[in-house]
Amino acid sequence: MNLKSDDKNFSDTFAEIDLKIFTKNFKIVREYARIKNRDTKICSIVKANAYGHGMNVMAEELSRMGTDYLGTADYTETASLRNYLDTKKFHKVPILCLGLITEKNQLTESLAGKNIEFSVADLRSAKMLNDIGNKLNRKPVIHIQVDTGINRTGIKAEDAYKAAAEIYKLKNIKVKGIYSHFATSEIPGSSYAGLQLKKFKEVVKAIEESILKFELRHISNTGGILNFSDGYFNMVRPGISLYGFYPDEKKVKHRIGIEPVMSLKSKIKFIKELGKGESISYGRTFFTNRRTRIASIPAGYGDGYPRSLSNLAKVFINGKLYKVAGTVCMDWIMADIGKKDKININDEAELFGRNYPAHKLAALTDTISYEITCNISSRVKRIYKK
Numbered sequence: 264m265n266l267k268s269d270d271k272n273f274s275d276t277f278a279e280i281d282l283k284i285f286t287k288n289f290k291i292v293r294e295y296a297r298i299k300n301r302d303t304k305i306c307s308i309v310k311a312n313a314y315g316h317g318m319n320v321m322a323e324e325l326s327r328m329g330t331d332y333l334g335t336a337d338y339t340e341t342a343s344l345r346n347y348l349d350t351k352k353f354h355k356v357p358i359l360c361l362g363l364i365t366e367k368n369q370l371t372e373s374l375a376g377k378n379i380e381f382s383v384a385d386l387r388s389a390k391m392l393n394d395i396g397n398k399l400n401r402k403p404v405i406h407i408q409v410d411t412g413i414n415r416t417g418i419k420a421e422d423a424y425k426a427a428a429e430i431y432k433l434k435n436i437k438v439k440g441i442y443s444h445f446a447t448s449e450i451p452g453s454s455y456a457g458l459q460l461k462k463f464k465e466v467v468k469a470i471e472e473s474i475l476k477f478e479l480r481h482i483s484n485t486g487g488i489l490n491f492s493d494g495y496f497n498m499v500r501p502g503i504s505l506y507g508f509y510p511d512e513k514k515v516k517h518r519i520g521i522e523p524v525m526s527l528k529s530k531i532k533f534i535k536e537l538g539k540g541e542s543i544s545y546g547r548t549f550f551t552n553r554r555t556r557i558a559s560i561p562a563g564y565g566d567g568y569p570r571s572l573s574n575l576a577k578v579f580i581n582g583k584l585y586k587v588a589g590t591v592c593m594d595w596i597m598a599d600i601g602k603k604d605k606i607n608i609n610d611e612a613e614l615f616g617r618n619y620p621a622h623k624l625a626a627l628t629d630t631i632s633y634e635i636t637c638n639i640s641s642r643v644k645r646i647y648k649k
């Protein structure tokens with residue numbers, strides 16, 4: 264008999280993904296993005312394993328709820344998602360790959376034969392896709408990526424008009440969209456975002472006036488949706504808000520009722536009593552300041568719980584928060600649970616979630632909630648709550 268190592272019922276540490284909350288978040292974000300225009304399309308971002316939530320399941324839910332597009336980053340992730348959705352009869356939901364295709368190979372050729380749309384950030388890759396289109400006798404669909412100021416990837420705004428004219432001459436690709444990406448949209452009223460928006464509008468206008476009309480124009484991530492309604496155009500690309508977080512918890516101005524989807528949960532596996540002045544865990548970074556009990560929880564940086572949270576974070580047990588005591592290990596976290604509270608072996612410990620949101624952990628280590636959920640490692644089972 265095979266050992267059932269993947270049986271979710273036997274995992275001490277797991278990520279609970281609440282699909283009801285996810286559905287609610289999607290509907291809230293869609294409604295918000297459609298305030299100005301009921302036809303605004305939604306490209307739901309599911310890259311990086313849906314920010315750690317599990318790409319296939321989340322993309323399937325989004326497809327069921329009627330997302331217009333799904334957004335991925337990496338080509339292998341795009342291929343695997345396309346295969347999955349095709350088996351689930353969602354072959355009609357297009358995937359927009361935000362990553363860049365720079366090489367012609369078997370994978371890129373096979374992607375071009377499917378319902379996948381490509382980001383193009385230079386003429387060279389447009390020509391390559393054009394060659395692939397010629398070979399396959401099927402036009403790859405592209406979105407021109409314009410860099411209006413994030414200075415990451417994309418055709419520079421000032422070169423975009425000329426590039427679009429060249430790209431438009433390539434007859435074996437279909438130019439469907441144009442897009443850009445904000446650098447500071449999480450800041451309400453950001454003048455830099457305003458500048459990017461202005462540049463994008465100018466580029467789109469110039470190209471549309473004399474070269475071609477785009478079916479899709481888009482720039483807004485969650486920050487753009489919340490803070491720059493002028494930037495909706497006819498498609499938006501929300502990511503983090505679908506998973507229940509604001510891009511910057513401190514700066515948020517418009518709360519729209521979204522809630523965290525993921526909770527990282529575990530169980531108390533060991534409890535010991537220690538006298539005053541005893542050290543806990545590697546490096547002896549924590550000393551008990553009284554007689555107390557220490558609970559050991561089988562989760563650590565091997566599960567993606569940041570080691571930098573040692574002696575900083577809290578753990579939610581039976582309705583109360585307790586301090587992480589000592590260095591976070593690869594497989595263990597210890598918490599100082601005091602002498603009095605009723606806590607037993609196998610009681611649940613929430614490392615983050617509804618009672619102690621991931622953005623609080625993020626703030627403790629000067630990062631963002633995106634990084635906390637993305638980093639939950641593959642050994643942590645994702646358990647989907649319907």
Ligand SMILES: Cc1ncc(COP(=O)(O)O)c(C=O)c1O
Binds near residue numbers: 444484
């Ligand atoms: C190009 C692009 N669009 C949209 C998003 C979604 O952004 P957010 O998760 O802030 O909504 C991202 C995320 O990093 C992105 O890189």
